[in-house]
Amino acid sequence: MSLKSKSKVLKCLRSSLSCPDYWQLDHQQWTVIGYYKKLIEVNPTVTRRTASGLFVRDLEQLLVAFISDRDVKKKVETLRSELKKSTGILADFWNKHSESLRKLALENSLGDTQIESALKRKAAISIVESCPNISKPKRTRYRKNKEEVIPSIDGAELVECDDVFVADSDLSVGTMIKRIACNLHEKTDTTLTCRERKIMTSGLSSILDLSDDSFESQRSLFTDEQWTELHARYDTKFQIERYHLDTEVEDCLLIVCNTLELSNDYGCVLKFIRKTQDRLSSSMSKLSLQIVECILNVTHTYQYLLSQPSAKNVTELDYYCTIWSPIFLTLFANSDHVHVKAGESINASSTKNKKEVYSSSHIKAFKIDVRFVVDMNSTEYDAAVGECAKSAEDNKAIKDEGKLTREAKDALDMVLNRVDQDVSTNIWIIQTCGASCSMSILNLFDNGLYIVNHKHSFSIPKTTAQFKNSISDILCNLLTMKREIEKLASHIISDRNHIIDISFNRESYAHKINPKVQYMRDTYYTPPRGTKSKIPHHLFGPPSRLNINSNIPRSVLHQKVSESVDVGHCQGYDLYGYKQTKDGKYYNKYTKKITDEHPMQ
Known part of the structure; x- marks a missing residue:
């Protein structure tokens, strides 16, 4: 040319x-x-x-x-x-640039106006004031710590620009969890408890783990009222329509449960299930009964695995191979896009990211027991990650969950670089302890703040009565997860349908950059043996590009269509994000629009 x-x-x-x-x-x-x-x-x-x-x-x-x-x-x-x-030259380049980013983050923190801070506090307080039973917040052991080490440049404190505030706090949620994490990181030479380490690793990875409601988790950084407020803010964002079983499946389960209750004849009901499968036309209905068959086989044949503690000396591999592998493999057996990868595999992207932090040779990232992988042009995208334990022993479960949330975050970062803005990018986190399973979801909604939310928990039934009470819920939970993972996978691989368009330079081939890419932050990785632990380079976010090139306060930038809003007459945002203006109209902080009436009045 x-x-x-x-x-x-x-x-x-x-x-x-x-x-x-x-x-x-x-x-x-x-x-x-x-x-x-x-x-x-x-x-x-x-x-x-x-x-x-x-x-x-x-x-x-x-x-x-x-x-x-x-x-x-x-x-x-x-x-x-x-x-x-990801050569060392690239790593050195971004190491040097990270200092500039921290300085920009500092400029961002100093640019907040008093009016904006007051508005944010009012918005948080308004939710609390609407609940008359809320008492004065109690201090926790991590709040107002005199020995706290606050990240700073030239003596000025760094803040995150997530703009998520709770009542009675002048700091954003992202700033709080990251400052505490940095403080704990300074103490890594001393012994941290397992839960303190999880607070540190989550905070340094910009993760707020709402799936862990234990009092020694990140919950300890907030009052009970603030923690409840955070759940109220994010639980609705993770709402997913539950899968509904077909009538044929429900009828089959009704017959199976009553037959078992009457005769306890597992061989008889298994024959009935297989015969019913042959008559069904829906692939999802057949899949539902295949999973029921897997569960019944475990309940009937491997009773010793369903007892805690087990009467026999069993391993994590026993639980996975006998209980969970058949279920997961059946769940995605006929999937065109997703396959199950087991056996402590490693995501190549996580290893690449870790190499950019530590220069030691033979760097390896998290080893994950099971991954639900989407292949796209020889690149693996994780739609779900899982860890298996043989018992619910506290420290092991906490360590696994802390590792899984960070691996899920890396998986989400990869997906965000692949899909468009309108795609739901939930990454599933699966944690099994013996015969019990917990499912959570990680996603990114605010600048520099990843959220983990618990969705479902269930156990493989040990008795006929337990089977009758829980089998429908177990199926719905598993099939809901499958549907959401398949949906995400179809978006990841959608470009395969347009490969021929490359030759003709057709516009449909190129995907748009997801604006959430700018919300991403680096992940904290456990240092290699003999190497000093490092805080991620990009922990606190810089201001947006618009803020760098303008002296306009962010409070003005966030109100592009609300110049008529009089701050002095705003009584704070209500639960739906509305506040009344001086002229009696209503401004919504989510839509950035003004309406004549409040939709709930």
Whole structure:
């Protein structure tokens, strides 16, 4: 392709490339570091993960545009390979840039106006005031600690820009959990309890774990009222429509349960289930009964595994291979997109991220017992991660959960770089202890604050009575998870349907960058043996690009359509995000719109 033709193509691509000025160079001069430097010049707030996503997207655009140019294609593939290898040069580059990001985060924290802070406190207090039974908050052992080490630059304290506030707190939730985590990190030379370590690792990974309601968890950082307020804020965001069993399946279960209750003949009911499967036309109905068959086999044949503690000396592998592997494999047996990967496998992306923090050789990230994997162009995306334990021994369960939430966060970061904004990106966390299973979900809603929310818990029934009472709920829980994982997988691999479009440079091939990519933060990884633990480079977020190039306070930026709102007459936001303005209208902080009437009045 001639230089004139290349110039014309790049001009056409200008609006779709994230850093169009850089690609004007001769393609032989293109480098990963060069792109990052140019991107930082344009947007000083860009982070490593955001920059990587933009770089990959630009390469996709170039590959499509120059499909017939072998030299450019070869260069693009070389750049892709360099990015995957994550060399020490790239790690050093972002290590140096992280200091600039921290300074920008500091500027962001100092830019908050008194009016904005007052509005946020009022918004939080209004929820509490609507509940007359709420008493004065009690202090917890981590709050107002005189020995607390607060992250700072030149003596000024850093804050997170999540803008999530609870009543009676001047700090955002993200700031609170991260400052406490940094404080605990300073004490890693001394012995931390298992729960203190989980508070540290979650906070340093920007994770608020609402699935752990134990009093020694992150809950200890808040009052009971504040913790309840956080649940009220996020529980609704994790609501998922529950799977409903077909009538044929419900009828079959009714017959099976009553037959077992009458005769306790497992062989008889298993024959009935298999015969019923042959008559069903719905694949999901057949799948439901196949799972019932798996559970009945365990209940009938492996009673010793259903006792706690077990009468025999059993291992974690015994529980997984006998109980959970048949269920999970059956659940995704006919899946076109998802397969179950067991046996302490490692996500390559997590290893790559850890290598950018620690320079030690033979770096490996989290070893996960079971992963629900989506393959896309030789890259593995985790839609769910799981750990298996042989008993609910406290420390082991806490360690597993702390590891799973961080692995789920890494999985979510990968998915956010792949899918568009309107896709539900819930990552499932599965934790089994013996014959019991707990399911939680991790997602990212606010800037720099990942949330974990518990969804379901169940146990494999030990008796006929337990089977009768719980089997429908167990099926609905498992099939709900399957449906949501399959839905996410279909979005991840959707580009496969447009591979032919590459040859014709069709617009449908390129996906848009998910704006939540800018919300992402780095993960805390356990240091290799003999290496000092490091706080993630990108722990506190910088201000948005708009804030860097403007002196306008964020309080104004957040109210683009609400210039008429008089702060002095606002009585705080109600539960639905509404507050009344001076002229009697209602402003909603979520939609950023003003209406004449409150919809709940």
